[in-house]
Amino acid sequence: MRVSFRASALFAAVAVLSSGVQAISKVSRVGRYLYNEDGSRFYIKGIAYQEQGTVVASSDNAFGEPSDFIDPLAISDACKRDLPFLQKLTVNTIRVYSVNSSLNHDDCMTTFSNAGIYTIIDLTQPLNGSIDRVSPSWGTNLLDQYIATIDAFSKYDNVLAFNVGNEVVLDNTTQIAPFVKAAARDIKAYLRSKNSNALVGYGAINGASNFRMPLANFLSCDPTNGNSDAFAIDLYGLNDYEWCGDSTFQASYAGTTGDFAGYNVVAYFSEFGCITSPPRLWTESAALFSANMSNVFSGGVAFSYFPASSVQGQFGMITIGGDGSVQTSDDFNRLQTQYTQLSPPQSPAQASAPAAAYPSCPSANSSWAASNTLPPTPNLAACNCLESSLGCQFTPATTNYSVILGQLLDGGCGLLGQRGASCADIGGDGQAGVYGRVSACDPTVKLSYVMSQWYEINNRDQQACSFQGNGTVNSAAASSSASAVATSCIASPTATFTPTAPAAAVAGAATSGSGSGNGGSSSSKGNNGGSLYDVNLFIGVCAAAIISIAGGIWTLF
Ligand SMILES: *[C@@H]1O[C@H](CO)[C@@H](O)[C@H](O)[C@H]1NC(C)=O
Numbered sequence: 001m002r003v004s005f006r007a008s009a010l011f012a013a014v015a016v017l018s019s020g021v022q023a024i025s026k027v028s029r030v031g032r033y034l035y036n037e038d039g040s041r042f043y044i045k046g047i048a049y050q051e052q053g054t055v056v057a058s059s060d061n062a063f064g065e066p067s068d069f070i071d072p073l074a075i076s077d078a079c080k081r082d083l084p085f086l087q088k089l090t091v092n093t094i095r096v097y098s099v100n101s102s103l104n105h106d107d108c109m110t111t112f113s114n115a116g117i118y119t120i121i122d123l124t125q126p127l128n129g130s131i132d133r134v135s136p137s138w139g140t141n142l143l144d145q146y147i148a149t150i151d152a153f154s155k156y157d158n159v160l161a162f163n164v165g166n167e168v169v170l171d172n173t174t175q176i177a178p179f180v181k182a183a184a185r186d187i188k189a190y191l192r193s194k195n196s197n198a199l200v201g202y203g204a205i206n207g208a209s210n211f212r213m214p215l216a217n218f219l220s221c222d223p224t225n226g227n228s229d230a231f232a233i234d235l236y237g238l239n240d241y242e243w244c245g246d247s248t249f250q251a252s253y254a255g256t257t258g259d260f261a262g263y264n265v266v267a268y269f270s271e272f273g274c275i276t277s278p279p280r281l282w283t284e285s286a287a288l289f290s291a292n293m294s295n296v297f298s299g300g301v302a303f304s305y306f307p308a309s310s311v312q313g314q315f316g317m318i319t320i321g322g323d324g325s326v327q328t329s330d331d332f333n334r335l336q337t338q339y340t341q342l343s344p345p346q347s348p349a350q351a352s353a354p355a356a357a358y359p360s361c362p363s364a365n366s367s368w369a370a371s372n373t374l375p376p377t378p379n380l381a382a383c384n385c386l387e388s389s390l391g392c393q394f395t396p397a398t399t400n401y402s403v404i405l406g407q408l409l410d411g412g413c414g415l416l417g418q419r420g421a422s423c424a425d426i427g428g429d430g431q432a433g434v435y436g437r438v439s440a441c442d443p444t445v446k447l448s449y450v451m452s453q454w455y456e457i458n459n460r461d462q463q464a465c466s467f468q469g470n471g472t473v474n475s476a477a478a479s480s481s482a483s484a485v486a487t488s489c490i491a492s493p494t495a496t497f498t499p500t501a502p503a504a505a506v507a508g509a510a511t512s513g514s515g516s517g518n519g520g521s522s523s524s525k526g527n528n529g530g531s532l533y534d535v536n537l538f539i540g541v542c543a544a545a546i547i548s549i550a551g552g553i554w555t556l557f
Pocket residue numbers: 100101102103125
């Protein structure tokens with residue numbers, strides 16, 4: 001949607017004359033550095049900007065992840081209320097963890113753009129809106145969610161980056177990384193197809209060098225060994241809480257800076273601000289934006305503007321009073337003092353910044369389990385074809401079907417296993433680099449596929465499609481088996497391609513069978529199916545991440 005450079009510059013000049021507001025500078029990446037239009041280096045001087053959602057305490061939510069969210073870019077009064085405080089802090093970037101693509105963001109995005117504030121937008125949402133840490137997959141449901149958000153935001157001139165995940169890969173689950181990389185690959189291709197130059201990012205949990213460096217290198221490498229950037233993220237975020245209290249560069253950051261010294265794309269701290277040795281002095285920002293680190297990192301995002309509780313204690317710099325006014329804390333004042341003083345080095349100059357190289361990917365070993373064979377691009381048309389041709393379809397009686405979906409998959413796969421069949425077609429294994437041909441479909445389609453196999457094993461006895469009232473025989477089904485339908489619908493199960501936005505309003509219609517004979521079926525069944533498990537979005541807690549399991553664990557291989 002970007003008009004040509006000259007036209008927008010002209011438009012900007014007119015805008016300056018009429019409103020006194022200067023259009024925000026376009027930021028571009030050269031290799032591992034970011035530059036403003038005038039060639040000066042761009043550093044992310046950021047703050048996390050999202051109120052914490054509802055946190056339900058439970059045994060599988062030990063770290064207190066929220067189960068819902070408040071889209072901070074859809075509340076124009078709040079954006080206007082907060083702008084003067086963000087300006088006091090002199091931030092140039094806010095990071096937002098979840099947005100709702102069906103809401104209007106014009107007011108907030110314009111307010112922030114006019115004030116020279118960029119946004120880093122995470123494409124993920126709580127619960128099933130992120131790549132699952134226990135049963136990972138990169139499917140049509142998440143791709144559609146990500147695309148809907150990109151479509152809602154790519155028209156704004158102040159989106160610096162879209163993050164494809166936050167703390168998805170843990171040091172003991174590195175086999176999840178191929179799913180994150182596939183998401184980055186497809187989102188990058190989609191952004192390019194829309195002529196968007198927003199960066200593709202990821203926010204990583206910190207850890208030992210032998211975890212965080214292979215992960216960083218994996219997400220920015222070229223698995224085809226062709227020095228191609230098509231598989232690489234542009235912006236690597238490290239959620240770094242190493243500097244606590246009154247520390248020093250040498251004690252807190254020297255190791256990390258050394259680790260990232262040879263990194264090929266832009267790196268920054270996607271969160272920082274340790275709370276374990278209060279008060280927070282924020283003196284780490286002086287180190288982060290100094291010559292000790294500026295060749296390696298391009299700034300960071302202080303956590304967090306709004307209050308946010310964690311197992312470690314309370315984050316946050318302001319509170320909203322009963323009268324709706326903003327009350328700042330000493331924490332705010334100290335960050336303001338530090339941020340205001342920064343004057344990071346300008347080197348290297350844009351003209352002398354080396355272009356990025358995209359090295360080959362780290363090979364797997366006993367501590368790094370990710371395969372360099374990535375999951376395919378989710379193919380909505382192929383998955384819709386499959387769903388509408390299957391003999392037995394998942395027709396949940398509730399729109400809130402995530403939880404039963406996990407239970408039914410567990411049960412269905414267990415039944416298939418007892419009869420010598422398997423769920424291998426719907427599963428994916430990021431360690432082996434083997435992805436079942438139905439693995440990139442919506443979880444509801446996967447369930448229909450499992451139900452249909454069971455139905456066939458039982459000679460298409462209608463009872464075998466009931467699943468306690470969750471399944472419906474599809475009278476429009478093909479006469480061939482589920483497996484044969486998968487072969488014909490999903491003709492290229494390993495293909496990668498540039499995704500396209502799903503046709504509007506296809507959701508629901510396309511997956512509810514071919515129309516006839518499904519009179520009573522639920523219209524709730526959209527393309528964006530439930531997930532096997534609930535994984536709560538991890539908002540800014542610096543300790544390990546959480547897995548909230550709604551269904552049991554099913555083993556595929
Ligand atoms: C997004 O906003 C719409 C309209 O208010 C609402 O119906 C929907 O539930 C929201 N989605 C999420 C994921 O919060």
